Amino acid sequence: MTTLTTPSRGAAARDTTPARRPRRRGSPLPYLLLLPALLVIAVLLLWPLGQVVAMSFHQLGIRQLRGDREWPWVGLGNYAEILGDPFFHTVLRNTVLFAAANVVLTMILGTLVGLLLNRLGRRMSTFVGSCVMLAWATPALTGTIVWKWLFDDTSGLVTWLFNQLPDGLSQALFGRADWSGYGWFNSPLTFFSVLTLVVVWHSFPFVAVSVLAGLKSVPAELHEAARVDGAGPWRVFWSVTFPLLRPVFGILVVLSTIWDFKVFTQQYVLAGGTQDRSTFMLSIYSYSMAFSPPPKFGLGSAIAVILTVILLVVTGLYVRMVLRQEEES
Amino acid sequence: MKRFALNAVGLLVALFAVFPVFWMISTSLKPNREIFSATPQPVPREPTLQHYRNILSGDLIPGVSFTDFFINSAIVAIATVLLSGLLALLAATAVARFRFRLRTAFLVMLLVVQMIPLEALVIPLFLMIRRLGLYNQLPGLVLVYLGFSLPFAVWMLRGFVAAVPRELEEAAAIDGATRWQAFWRILLPLVAPGLVATSIFSFITAWNELIFALTFISTEDRYTLPVAMTYFFGRDDTAWGPVMAASTLLTLPVMIFFVLVQRRMVSGLVSGAVKG
Numbered sequence: 001m002t003t004l005t006t007p008s009r010g011a012a013a014r015d016t017t018p019a020r021r022p023r024r025r026g027s028p029l030p031y032l033l034l035l036p037a038l039l040v041i042a043v044l045l046l047w048p049l050g051q052v053v054a055m056s057f058h059q060l061g062i063r064q065l066r067g068d069r070e071w072p073w074v075g076l077g078n079y080a081e082i083l084g085d086p087f088f089h090t091v092l093r094n095t096v097l098f099a100a101a102n103v104v105l106t107m108i109l110g111t112l113v114g115l116l117l118n119r120l121g122r123r124m125s126t127f128v129g130s131c132v133m134l135a136w137a138t139p140a141l142t143g144t145i146v147w148k149w150l151f152d153d154t155s156g157l158v159t160w161l162f163n164q165l166p167d168g169l170s171q172a173l174f175g176r177a178d179w180s181g182y183g184w185f186n187s188p189l190t191f192f193s194v195l196t197l198v199v200v201w202h203s204f205p206f207v208a209v210s211v212l213a214g215l216k217s218v219p220a221e222l223h224e225a226a227r228v229d230g231a232g233p234w235r236v237f238w239s240v241t242f243p244l245l246r247p248v249f250g251i252l253v254v255l256s257t258i259w260d261f262k263v264f265t266q267q268y269v270l271a272g273g274t275q276d277r278s279t280f281m282l283s284i285y286s287y288s289m290a291f292s293p294p295p296k297f298g299l300g301s302a303i304a305v306i307l308t309v310i311l312l313v314v315t316g317l318y319v320r321m322v323l324r325q326e327e328e329s
Numbered sequence: 330m331k332r333f334a335l336n337a338v339g340l341l342v343a344l345f346a347v348f349p350v351f352w353m354i355s356t357s358l359k360p361n362r363e364i365f366s367a368t369p370q371p372v373p374r375e376p377t378l379q380h381y382r383n384i385l386s387g388d389l390i391p392g393v394s395f396t397d398f399f400i401n402s403a404i405v406a407i408a409t410v411l412l413s414g415l416l417a418l419l420a421a422t423a424v425a426r427f428r429f430r431l432r433t434a435f436l437v438m439l440l441v442v443q444m445i446p447l448e449a450l451v452i453p454l455f456l457m458i459r460r461l462g463l464y465n466q467l468p469g470l471v472l473v474y475l476g477f478s479l480p481f482a483v484w485m486l487r488g489f490v491a492a493v494p495r496e497l498e499e500a501a502a503i504d505g506a507t508r509w510q511a512f513w514r515i516l517l518p519l520v521a522p523g524l525v526a527t528s529i530f531s532f533i534t535a536w537n538e539l540i541f542a543l544t545f546i547s548t549e550d551r552y553t554l555p556v557a558m559t560y561f562f563g564r565d566d567t568a569w570g571p572v573m574a575a576s577t578l579l580t581l582p583v584m585i586f587f588v589l590v591q592r593r594m595v596s597g598l599v600s601g602a603v604k605g
Contacts, residue, residue: 033419131346264539
């Protein structure tokens, strides 16, 4: 689970208070305390990040893996090869469309559920909230496996449900009456639909709970006043709720975008490995380039760098938002 | 009437969220003939623990017991928690208790490194782990998980350290305590709940991780639970009873821990975003 955060308000306020003991300035102690953490972050995150960029400019394969220390320099060759490959464009299109669809659906469903939790009575709200939490708590791996079982082509519950539809209706809607043996994961369209269902199921709780937390901090009088003035629910949301929660929505959209762009586990499990190239997205493309024989670490790195750059742009937006809020509070 | 409609929608949402988890547990307790019956039943008619027995005893796949994978996962996760907790506590104390020149730079870096897509680091870390001789070694996994969990752990823990009034340590210092005693006797007990919450996040990170474990571990005896699941059940297998039993075993610890810390998680993630 990748978790990201913005500082808690209390901590932020404390940080801006001036130091009470200026004589501590220049003491080596804080640096000593930081040293182990800094080392770990430098060696395990920053150095590999530099490495992946460096590797993307070299031709690296089985010989380097076997211990050949020489890295043949190819300059932008790896990038040229990837960008010139029509398959990369398919992968990029898959990734962007998938991320866009998932962010939009997650935001809509999450916001609606957040609004609903805010309207429900206390007990009901706690109950529904706890249930929603369980979906969030489920590990990506097992959550995906269960959905795979639900969509199993012989005994899966979804297959059974579709078989319960009146044959005529099913025929008219989908062009088939018997769903036994229907391979949900065989065509890219149904595969991505199920994957979207899995990812949205996993990620809407976070949006819902965050929106709820935001709504709780908005004075109820504002909504009442708007309602007294005759505004309908739609109007109240867009004229009162949304502007007040704009910072929350901003952060949620950015975080969801980052998470949905690099989906790996769900895809890997649902596709049963890296054989099905028609459903590749960037992160799994990079992985299979490097780890499916024959290994092409240079090309895999180049794809990883492209993914990282896309995410960096989104991250830049996120950090700017957080910093602006730190300044304001 | 309106209340009723809202409650009905609420129940539907709850059902959608919970159903897969319910179905996982329910399937894991059904005998095979119920799992593959033509009309699925919501709850097992004749509940059985046979699937759990099968995967844990090694009857299902000869010589393969999920107990071993469970233990491997636990070793890796616990080692990650201990190391990450210790390093995070030191760093969080530095950031929350001292002003120094690179403090802001460090905080911004913490924020930025959490955005690095870990999926992009598989290749360089794979080569690094091989060069260090840690390929197919559990400590290699602990090392990378430490890197993944540390930035968030420091970020979270610094709030807890900052929330402990400085005056308490100052009072201890006046009473003649050394700085080490003030840390050990005053700060640590007060930060303990925060340390527990932070540890749980590190635990979940390590416990759930699939890609790196899949890439860095090559022999069966060292598989972690997620790797074992994709390896033994990933290939068009339809042994759904054992699969669901193993899934339940992997999910339950995470769920218990998650419920314990979810409040902090939400407040940590978005607080500061809204000003009331």
